[in-house]
Every structure is written in C-alpha cells, then in structure tokens.
Amino acid sequence: MGPQALWAAAGAIAWGGVLSIGVAYTLQVVAQRHAHPTHAAIIYSSEGVFSALGGWWVLGEAIGLRGWTGAALIVAGMVVAQLGQRD
Secondary structure, rough: OOHHHHHHHHHHHHHHHHHHHHHHHHHHHHHHOOHHHHHHHHHHHHHHHHHHHHHHHHHHOOOHHHHHHHHHHHHHHHHHHHOOOOO
C-alpha cells in the first residue's frame, strides 16, 4: 500500500474523519446538554440498531436471526424503559 492508495482514499478518510466524527460528535455533545439523561441513554443505546439497519438498507448487508433478535431486544428494552419512566 503506497501513497497512491492513500491519496485515492483521501475522500473517504475526510468524510469519515471530519464529517462523520467531527461534526456528528460535536452536535451530539451540544444536544446532550439539553437532553434528559434517561432520554440520552436510550438514544445512545439505539446506535447499534440504527447502524445495523443502515447497513442492511443502504449497503445490502445480511442480518441473521441473531442480529434481528438482538435489535428487537434493544428496542424492547427502550420501550420498557420509557413505559416505566415517571417524570
């Protein structure tokens, strides 16, 4: 892997490094200041579900029964956490 390969991947590196990480985490920190801690924890716990669904929908990745079951359990946990909350 030489400099040509690195230069060819510069766009993807910039996209992943600057936009996906820099902008997304900055917005996350700013928004978290105004979010209820329970809501923030529930949103953060759903990251895996949304990344799996995005990979399935956008990239055509295969999700097996174990993946769908795990996603369903995470969503069920979020629903139970919201139903049990009394603010």
